[in-house]
Amino acid sequence: MSLRQYEYALAVAEEGSVTAAAERLHVAQPSVSQQIRSLERELGVTLFARTPTGLVPTVVGRAFLREAEVAVSAWRRARATARAGADELVGELVVTAQMGLGARQLPDALAALRRRFPRLEVTVFEEPNVAELERLARQGVLDLALMATLCEEGPYEGHRLGAEEFVVVLGEGHRLLAADRVELGDLAGEPWVRFDRDSALDGVLRDVLRDNGLAPTTVARVSQTATAVRWAAHGLGVTLVPVSAVPHGHCHLVRPVFPAVSQPVVAAIRPGAGPAETALLDLLRQQTWCETPSPRGRPDGAPVFSQPIPPAAGVRAG
Incomplete structure (x- = not known):
């Protein structure tokens, strides 16, 4: 098995057809078909089922593709880190944000990042499902995540940016x-x-x-x-x-x-993060964030809603 086969399989799953995947990858259609067949033979399973609407992953195919995505993301990060020089960054940066957090600050920071490093590819998605967000964090797929609380079991450390x-x-x-x-x-x-x-x-x-x-x-x-x-x-x-x-x-x-x-806003990155994640974190810190408003209107002085960051999660201020 090779990372190229992983990339081909992921492209077919996302596009729903070999033809569309080949166009996206800028390769010949027979090459994609051959690599998928070779991968299925080596694994001894069927990764895709043919339906009237196109190719869809089988049950075992979905399980395989989740792990393939982790492997491809790790390879891209390793390549980006190896190629990173003093004046340029290349490769892919994967960012996610809990729905509603940093809706103005994140685009501004990403725009500044792209202007500084035009060869850096940035993929962003907004993920409202907390369980799915934590699963991706534990798998190490994400380079940086904006969230209200840090998953204590994940391999990430949090940096408090402010509040929403x-x-x-x-x-x-x-x-x-x-x-x-x-x-x-x-x-x-x-x-x-x-x-x-x-x-x-x-x-x-x-x-x-x-x-x-x-x-x-x-x-x-x-x-x-x-x-x-x-x-x-x-x-x-x-x-x-x-x-x-x-x-x-x-x-x-x-x-x-x-x-x-x-609600607090925390930027989560891996310990010893690469230059792309570090650059984005610095740009996010430069954005204007609200501080938690002073709680009023309760006899005990407690805020109406606050998600405290667990000390065990390793969240840092600023």
């Missing part, structure tokens, strides 16, 4: 837009635009609603913060999102909440 303050998004003409800030208790009876049940963002909303004695009517569940903001703006319901996730053109519909709601 949450704001409520109201519809055009909503009665509460007259206020400079919205007390959470005033949202009683409001319908809510919420997020996927297994997402960390919906976990924040669920805790806020519960802690403030609110029994919400859920009118919609979405998988993207921008969608939640736009639907709330049209009057479908209210929603609660990190302030940096509010798209341009909707700021007039946003109000801070009282008591304040916030």
